[in-house]
Structures are given as structure tokens and as C-alpha cells.
Amino acid sequence: MHGVRHAAVDVRVRARGVRVERVRAKSVGARNAKTMTARASALGAAYACAAALCGMMIVWIARAPGSCAPAYLSAMKDASFREASDRAVPRTLLTKYRTNFAVCATHVLPASAWCAIAPFQIHPTARKRFPKAHRIAGRVFFALSAAMTYGYGVIHARDLHFHANDFPSLKREECVSFWFDYGKIPGLSFVRIEHLGAAWFAFTACAAYAAVAFPPRNFAAHRAWTWRHVAAGLSVALQRVFIALHHVYFNAAYGFGHAHGVPELQKPIFADSLIFGVVVAVVACESCVALARPPRDRAKKS
Numbered sequence: 078m079h080g081v082r083h084a085a086v087d088v089r090v091r092a093r094g095v096r097v098e099r100v101r102a103k104s105v106g107a108r109n110a111k112t113m114t115a116r117a118s119a120l121g122a123a124y125a126c127a128a129a130l131c132g133m134m135i136v137w138i139a140r141a142p143g144s145c146a147p148a149y150l151s152a153m154k155d156a157s158f159r160e161a162s163d164r165a166v167p168r169t170l171l172t173k174y175r176t177n178f179a180v181c182a183t184h185v186l187p188a189s190a191w192c193a194i195a196p197f198q199i200h201p202t203a204r205k206r207f208p209k210a211h212r213i214a215g216r217v218f219f220a221l222s223a224a225m226t227y228g229y230g231v232i233h234a235r236d237l238h239f240h241a242n243d244f245p246s247l248k249r250e251e252c253v254s255f256w257f258d259y260g261k262i263p264g265l266s267f268v269r270i271e272h273l274g275a276a277w278f279a280f281t282a283c284a285a286y287a288a289v290a291f292p293p294r295n296f297a298a299h300r301a302w303t304w305r306h307v308a309a310g311l312s313v314a315l316q317r318v319f320i321a322l323h324h325v326y327f328n329a330a331y332g333f334g335h336a337h338g339v340p341e342l343q344k345p346i347f348a349d350s351l352i353f354g355v356v357v358a359v360v361a362c363e364s365c366v367a368l369a370r371p372p373r374d375r376a377k378k379s
Contacts, residue, residue, distance in 0.1 A: 094310060116368045123365050124199065125318075128247075131192040137317065138189040145174055145181035162206040165324060166347060168232035184228020188310075191221040195307050213285075222282040222306065233268075239347055240267055244340045267348060274309070274355060281306035299365045301366045308362035313356030313357040320346055341348060356379045 110336045139146055162171060174180045194214050197203050236242065240249050250260055253267045260266075285302035288295045323346040327336040336342040 081365070093297050095103060109283045120365055120368055123361060124196075126361075127311060128196040130311045130318075131195050131315070132313045134192045134311075135189050137314075138185055140191075145185045147357040158170065162336065165320065166343055167340070170239055170245045170347075173237055177231075177237065179231050180228055180235070180237065182228075183224050183231055187228065188225040191218065191225060191310060194218045195310070199304060200305055219282050219286050220277070222310075225310075226279045226282075228277060233272075238268055238271065239343065242361055244344045247344060252341050252344045253348045257350055270352075274312070274351075278306065294348040297370075300369070304362050304365060307360040312351070312358040315357055316347075316351045319350035319353045323350060 138347060174185060175265060197214060198211065198218055230316055234240065240253060244252075252265055253259055259270070283301050285299055285306050288299035288302055328334070329340070336346065
């Protein structure tokens with residue numbers, strides 16, 4: 078009898094243990110499902126922001142204030158339009174490329190096509206549904222990246238950098254930042270920071286292409302490097318956002334128009350906004366790369 082009772086107790090204990098394991102499994106499954114949903118939502122929001130920035134730059138280049146756009150150059154004949162434009166940045170910053178067709182053809186106009194293709198290339202559903210279109214668009218995309226890099230070289234060769242061309246009342250390295258004096262570090266200048274950005278843009282394009290162009294093809298690395306490449310390009314779009322935020326701040330803190338037409342403020346606003354754009358783009362991109370990494374890979378990294 079004692080043996081029968083012990084056996085019954087063992088059966089009940091085992092049954093209770095099975096129920097506990099099932100509850101634990103359901104709890105872990107629910108947590109994993111919530112984590113996957115949150116991860117997908119974060120990646121979706123990042124994609125929406127990237128697509129919106131691409132759309133903004135297409136309008137910027139094609140309509141205004143792109144200096145290769147005929148509509149914008151015509152609008153500059155209007156005095157009120159010129160006055161409104163001059164409040165944010167010097168006029169030459171927006172019109173200097175109209176006499177530099179090589180820059181328009183190799184850098185500015187390819188950038189608009191690049192921005193049109195980028196959202197399709199990084200969209201997961203479109204990429205899976207239209208693999209052939211993705212491959213063809215990808216080749217065009219990276220060719221445009223090469224053209225844009227070459228166009229940056231033309232800008233440098235003609236010394237059309239903003240700190241060299243658009244603020245004649247200030248020295249090249251004068252008033253380049255509100256926060257940091259680049260001259261304190263030997264050999265460092267803002268143009269070298271720009272060179273690093275252009276080099277990173279070109280390198281990420283090459284890395285993304287090489288990941289699938291040569292065996293063994295690594296599609297996860299291709300995706301990660303493509304995202305980094307898109308982030309590098311969109312740092313320029315984010316610069317425009319930070320320029321606007323700077324002017325909003327100065328208007329709120331010191332009165333409307335405080336920074337309007339003031340080179341000593343416009344120049345560091347333009348330069349610092351580029352740095353902020355780069356930082357935000359890099360942090361956001363690397364966060365997305367980490368979120369998209371499979372759970373096992375994340376466990377290995379930690």
C-alpha cells in the first residue's frame with residue numbers, strides 16, 4: 078500500500094512539473110513574441126524615417142533649394158524669396174553649382190536617383206517579392222554611389238566646400254563649430270572630416286556589393302553594409318533637419334532672426350549640423366543592425 082501511495086504521489090509530482098514547464102514555455106513564448114513585435118516595430122519606424130528623408134532630398138534637389146534645379150534658380154530672381162533664403166544660409170551655398178555642371182551631373186542629380194532607389198532596396202518585402210528588380214536596381218544604386226563619390230572629388234578639386242567658398246568674411250577654419258576647435262588637434266581640419274565621411278560612404282558601398290558579388294555570398298552582411306551605406310548618405314539629409322532645429326532654437330532663445338544673415342552663426346550651424354547628422358545616422362543604423370541580427374548571433378556578441 079505504501080508503494081502504491083508513493084507511486085501516486087510521484088505521478089502527481091510529475092504531472093505538476095509538466096504543467097509548470099508548460100506554463101514556463103508559454104511565458105517564454107509570449108515574451109519572445111512581444112520582443113519580436115517590438116523589434117519589428119522599431120525597424121519599421123526606422124525604415125519610415127529613412128524613406129521620408131529620401132523623399133525630402135528628392136524634393137530638395139528637384140524643386141528647392143537644390144542649386145541644379147531650374148525652378149529654384151528662377152525663384153531666386155524674386156527679392157522676397159532671396160531674402161527668405163538668405164536668412165538660413167548664404168546665397169552662394171545654394172547657387173554655386175549652377176555654373177558647375179560637372180558637380181550637378183556627377184553628384185547632385187545622381188543623389189536624387191540614389192534617394193529614389195534606396196527605399197526599395199532596403200524594404201524587406203519588396204526585396205523578397207521582386208528579387209530580379211532588386212538585383213538590377215542594386216547595380217544602378219551602387220553605380221550612382223560611385224558617381225556621387227566622384228562628384229565629391231570634383232567639389233574638392235574646385236574648392237567648392239562651404240568653409241572655403243561661401244563665407245568670404247571668415248577664414249577657412251574660423252567659426253567652424255560651436256563646440257569643438259578642430260585646429261587644436263595637429264593635422265585635423267573640417268575638410269578632412271568631410272573626406273572621412275566621403276570615404277566611409279564609398280567603403281560601405283564597396284562592402285555591401287562585395288558581400289554578394291563574390292562567393293561565398295553573405296546576404297546578412299550585404300544587408301548590414303547596405304544599411305550603413307544608406308545611413309551614410311542620409312546623414313546629409315539629417316544635416317538639413319538639424320540646420321532647421323538650430324534656427325528654431327536661436328529664434329526661441331534670442332528672438333526671431335537672431336542667426337539670420339550672420340556668418341559667425343550660420344557657418345557653425347551648417348558644420349555642426351553635419352556632424353550631428355552623421356552621429357544620429359550611425360547610432361540609428363547600428364541599432365537597426367543589432368535588432369535585425371538573429372537571436373543566436375546576438376547571444377554570441379554579448
